[in-house]
Amino acid sequence: MRLSRYFLPVLKESPKEAEIVSHKLMLRAGMIKQQAAGSYSWLPLGFKVLNKVIKIIEEEQDRSGAVQLLMPTVQSADLWRESGRYDAYGKEMLRIVDRHERDMLYGPTNEEMITDIFRTYVRSYKDLPLNLYHIQWKFRDEVRPRFGTMRSREFLMKDAYSFDLDEAASQRAFQRMFVAYLRTFYRLGVVGIPMRADAGPIGGDMSYEFQVLADTGESAVFLHKDLIGKPIPAIDTDFRGDLSPIFKDWTSLFAATDEMTDEAAFKAAVPEDKQVAARGIEVGHIFYFGTKYSKPMKAAVTGPDGKDVIVHMGSYGIGPTRLVPAIIEASHDDAGIVWPVSVAPFEVVLINLKAGDAATDAACETLYGELNAAGLDVLYDDRDQPAGAKFATADLIGVPYQLILGPRGLKEGQAEIKHRKTGDRETLPLATAVDRLRTLVEPQRRDKV
Numbered sequence: 001m002r003l004s005r006y007f008l009p010v011l012k013e014s015p016k017e018a019e020i021v022s023h024k025l026m027l028r029a030g031m032i033k034q035q036a037a038g039s040y041s042w043l044p045l046g047f048k049v050l051n052k053v054i055k056i057i058e059e060e061q062d063r064s065g066a067v068q069l070l071m072p073t074v075q076s077a078d079l080w081r082e083s084g085r086y087d088a089y090g091k092e093m094l095r096i097v098d099r100h101e102r103d104m105l106y107g108p109t110n111e112e113m114i115t116d117i118f119r120t121y122v123r124s125y126k127d128l129p130l131n132l133y134h135i136q137w138k139f140r141d142e143v144r145p146r147f148g149t150m151r152s153r154e155f156l157m158k159d160a161y162s163f164d165l166d167e168a169a170s171q172r173a174f175q176r177m178f179v180a181y182l183r184t185f186y187r188l189g190v191v192g193i194p195m196r197a198d199a200g201p202i203g204g205d206m207s208y209e210f211q212v213l214a215d216t217g218e219s220a221v222f223l224h225k226d227l228i229g230k231p232i233p234a235i236d237t238d239f240r241g242d243l244s245p246i247f248k249d250w251t252s253l254f255a256a257t258d259e260m261t262d263e264a265a266f267k268a269a270v271p272e273d274k275q276v277a278a279r280g281i282e283v284g285h286i287f288y289f290g291t292k293y294s295k296p297m298k299a300a301v302t303g304p305d306g307k308d309v310i311v312h313m314g315s316y317g318i319g320p321t322r323l324v325p326a327i328i329e330a331s332h333d334d335a336g337i338v339w340p341v342s343v344a345p346f347e348v349v350l351i352n353l354k355a356g357d358a359a360t361d362a363a364c365e366t367l368y369g370e371l372n373a374a375g376l377d378v379l380y381d382d383r384d385q386p387a388g389a390k391f392a393t394a395d396l397i398g399v400p401y402q403l404i405l406g407p408r409g410l411k412e413g414q415a416e417i418k419h420r421k422t423g424d425r426e427t428l429p430l431a432t433a434v435d436r437l438r439t440l441v442e443p444q445r446r447d448k449v
């Protein structure tokens, strides 16, 4: 992408309305624009990051055996009357009346609709286990939307729903999602810690929240230090096998939000040198809720003995539009965002220090072509702007590597690479720059771990 042809409305000043750093940085880096309270447009740079986040979520859902579909945003109230939630949901639900006076709503979640799909088509226990997911916009009329896309009214959710014959099979489905989530957050470049959680209005017996550790998190969290940096289950994990050892291994170490524990219980349970009291951002939530929806909505299959069995269900959410600011909260510095490579809008920014100088332009064009050919995701800053402004933009938008070339370096056949995260700089022969960048970037994509 050539920056001169891109749409990147960066702001010099820090916007006053933003209270937390991720919101400030997303506005300053031209990632989002507020359209109404709790409603945002995703501008190209933000959308590019969001799509990388989504792709990782999809890959890990698919790997775990979940199957993607897409349900509508606007739903009929009748389905929600069947489960009893139409009245129970309260003011968070955006209710709509269509031209025929039919009650509709903008979906805050999809348990009812997915249960309806299931009961329409699935008849036999032989079709289980089944896990269906989609990534779709939700609307919740939050009392206090805040912190940009961290808590918005319209937001994107990946919501998966599992269907099983009994509780034991449901637990296995739960554990598959648990492992998929460990992998997902690791690949997104954040520390995502599973914590025992309250099941909330959706209800249920088994519930874990995944929290990204960040000082501005809304939840106080207490955890065992060894959970931080604990190696995640590898890419070749057999999702059809027994995942309970992994599940036990992770859940035997103490980790809970303040809703579920208190400092005294935490201190009693964890050795002093392993105690971490921190703050967290909830980015995912997995629940098992048995027959809460399948029973009233009559979602049953024929069991092995020919009798009807009401299926057991679980639901599994992740918020991609919350994850983007959560990643920023966990990874930034005074100059701007510091993207993990796996979700960075661009992996490399090529900075032409003297746009308009024929020799530098030509050398940068060649490099730009080579970087693209090497499969790197490149932004080429070809604008006629002072070097200082280019460096500031590159730092602000958080591209992991800057490849810097000007007339002086060119004369000596040298380019410079700046590592955004550490500030380290290396000077190297022009001819080796592309290979060097590939070597730096590829392992950090975390797509083969």
Ligand code: ATP
Pocket: 140, 142, 149, 150, 151, 152, 153, 155, 156, 157, 200, 282, 283, 284, 285, 317, 318, 319, 320, 321, 322, 323
């Ligand atoms: P919270 O406790 O933060 O209000 P929740 O428990 O109501 O969230 P869930 O129903 O568990 O949320 O939704 C699953 C995921 O959807 C959450 O883990 C979060 O990542 C995301 N999410 C929920 N509400 C919002 C929101 N208002 N804005 C952005 N993302 C959200």
Ligand code: MG
Pocket: 200, 209, 282, 284, 285
């Ligand atoms: Mg939740």
